[in-house]
Amino acid sequence: MTILPDLSDLVVEQVSVTNDVTVTVHAARPMASCPCCGTSSQRVHSHYIRTLRDLPASGRSVHLNVRVRRFFCQERTCPQKIFAERFPSLTLPRVKFTLRLQEALREMGFELGCEAGARLGKRLSYPGSPDTILRLVKQTQLPLVSSPRVVGIDDWSWKRGLRYGTLICNLENNRPLDVLPDRSVQTVSAWFEKRPSVEIVSRDRSSEYAAAISKGAPQALQVADVWHVGKNLRESVQTLLARCRAEIRRALHVQAMTKQEREEREPEPEEEKRPARSRSEQQAHLARRAQKLDRYEQVIELHDQGHRVADIASRVGISGRTVQRWLRNGSFPEARRRRRRPSLIDPYERYVLQWWHEGNRNGLQLYRALRAQGYKGSPKAMYNYLATLRAPRADSSRSAPSRPRERKSVLSSPAPLENFSAQRATWLFLCQPEKLNETQQEELTLLRQASPSAETAYRLAQAFMQMIREHTGHQLDTWLGEVEASYLPELKSFAKGIQQDKAAVLAGLTLPWSQGPVEGHVNRLKLIKRSMYGRAKLPLLRQRVLRSA
Numbered sequence: 308m309t310i311l312p313d314l315s316d317l318v319v320e321q322v323s324v325t326n327d328v329t330v331t332v333h334a335a336r337p338m339a340s341c342p343c344c345g346t347s348s349q350r351v352h353s354h355y356i357r358t359l360r361d362l363p364a365s366g367r368s369v370h371l372n373v374r375v376r377r378f379f380c381q382e383r384t385c386p387q388k389i390f391a392e393r394f395p396s397l398t399l400p401r402v403k404f405t406l407r408l409q410e411a412l413r414e415m416g417f418e419l420g421c422e423a424g425a426r427l428g429k430r431l432s433y434p435g436s437p438d439t440i441l442r443l444v445k446q447t448q449l450p451l452v453s454s455p456r457v458v459g460i461d462d463w464s465w466k467r468g469l470r471y472g473t474l475i476c477n478l479e480n481n482r483p484l485d486v487l488p489d490r491s492v493q494t495v496s497a498w499f500e501k502r503p504s505v506e507i508v509s510r511d512r513s514s515e516y517a518a519a520i521s522k523g524a525p526q527a528l529q530v531a532d533v534w535h536v537g538k539n540l541r542e543s544v545q546t547l548l549a550r551c552r553a554e555i556r557r558a559l560h561v562q563a564m565t566k567q568e569r570e571e572r573e574p575e576p577e578e579e580k581r582p583a584r585s586r587s588e589q590q591a592h593l594a595r596r597a598q599k600l601d602r603y604e605q606v607i608e609l610h611d612q613g614h615r616v617a618d619i620a621s622r623v624g625i626s627g628r629t630v631q632r633w634l635r636n637g638s639f640p641e642a643r644r645r646r647r648r649p650s651l652i653d654p655y656e657r658y659v660l661q662w663w664h665e666g667n668r669n670g671l672q673l674y675r676a677l678r679a680q681g682y683k684g685s686p687k688a689m690y691n692y693l694a695t696l697r698a699p700r701a702d703s704s705r706s707a708p709s710r711p712r713e714r715k716s717v718l719s720s721p722a723p724l725e726n727f728s729a730q731r732a733t734w735l736f737l738c739q740p741e742k743l744n745e746t747q748q749e750e751l752t753l754l755r756q757a758s759p760s761a762e763t764a765y766r767l768a769q770a771f772m773q774m775i776r777e778h779t780g781h782q783l784d785t786w787l788g789e790v791e792a793s794y795l796p797e798l799k800s801f802a803k804g805i806q807q808d809k810a811a812v813l814a815g816l817t818l819p820w821s822q823g824p825v826e827g828h829v830n831r832l833k834l835i836k837r838s839m840y841g842r843a844k845l846p847l848l849r850q851r852v853l854r855s856a
């Protein structure tokens with residue numbers, strides 16, 4: 308009985324071991340109960356052999372030959388005249404596998420998916436086709452969820468950019484609640500209609516989810532994820548600083564210039580003739596263009612003064628190759644339209660930032676943690692991303708091909724704002740001031756003094772970041788009023804976005820809930836989906852996501 312534990316109601320007749328193990332057993336009890344009327348009977352009608360597969364033993368497949376008796380039913384009124392005895396602790400009627408083998412295959416299905424589960428099973432002598440495993444996984448009853456009170460909702464892509472599904476989590480215990488096939492108002496609101504217990508819903512800033520929640524759960528308070536709001540602020544500030552590059556860079560010389568000179572210097576950027584961009588996209592594009600144009604003019608100016616390429620590069624803060632290309636072209640190089648390619652690290656951004664801000668710097672550890680969550684990118688891509696988090700230095704990531712220090716430079720070392728980049732400046736603007744070192748503080752002070760727009764933007768950005776950090780949403784109205792009075796178009800357009808979703812942003816700035824846990828589960832879902840080689844169907848995916856959490 309060592310290979311058949313827990314089956315004390317069976318008697319082993321014979322064990323034969325060849326490549327496989329075959330065990331012949333029969334029931335220990337002399338009688339059996341009729342499955343139809345429950346009357347027990349001892350009158351045996353006949354026997355037959357039922358073969359079952361069981362868990363492997365020491366790497367060998369195990370076959371059970373069960374000698375099954377057929378009995379006459381003793382109850383005369385029973386429609387079942389003859390019945391076969393059953394073995395409820397061993398298996399179910401009409402199934403070829405023992406219960407414990409089914410349980411093992413089900414676990415393989417949940418962990419690995421059907422195809423991979425069946426492949427591994429085959430190597431370990433567990434029988435079971437992908438279809439069998441799929442059926443076992445689908446049959447599994449998931450524990451019923453009690454009425455959720457606080458939930459988070461986010462989307463995930465079936466096919467990048469084409470088709471999206473929805474994942475809903477319980478934020479009070481961080482467990483996934485459901486996986487929906489799409490993100491339409493109809494589907495999502497229907498889900499909420501069936502769950503009137505929901506009081507709070509955390510979501511991203513999509514208007515589609517906002518509409519669905521309003522329709523399906525009008526009683527619920529919607530909370531916009533402040534992490535996304537903070538990201539929008541960062542983008543607005545960066546656009547603003549890029550637009551102000553010329554103003555900031557020339558601040559140091561500005562007193563030396565006559566007013567007329569100043570007016571001549573700023574040619575209006577030409578109107579772009581390109582298909583529809585959203586207003587903010589267009590604004591960001593124009594700001595980037597202004598920053599580039601200013602760099603271009605700076606390059607030409609330094610070149611005309613007879614400086615060498617490498618010196619110009621280090622002074623302007625771009626690569627030597629770019630300087631050469633610009634000089635060769637002889638005119639301002641208009642940007643080709645370029646779409647930012649989505650990076651594999653995007654979905655983990657929040658996780659990485661949190662890790663970074665907790666003071667962790669062990670890249671290998673981070674890489675392993677990301678892999679475990681399903682990150683498929685290279686370590687190099689991850690380190691590149693980390694490099695953007697590092698306290699910015701004037702020449703980081705933009706190394707000129709020559710090392711200016713070794714050559715004797717004609718130029719004096721660059722003035723502090725000569726190689727200004729909006730990205731770096733934005734980092735300084737949004738960072739908690741007490742986390743900056745002395746050099747960074749000096750650079751920040753210079754930036755703020757160089758441009759009144761920058762100074763206003765700095766105060767407003769810091770005030771907003773403080774609301775995020777300290778959950779002081781009650782100051783939002785005052786803040787919006789100050790933005791309105793600031794005449795900074797980038798921040799006004801950011802504020803306009805908030806106005807359109809104000810109640811939810813206010814809740815986000817006041818309550819502790821966030822999308823972080825939902826994003827974690829979305830990443831897990833993607834990992835599971837990938838393990839299904841693109842053949843994921845919703846029912847199986849849903850079972851695996853909800854079960855393995």
Ligand SMILES: [Zn+2]
Pocket residue numbers: 341342343344345346380381382385386387
């Ligand atoms: Zn009966």
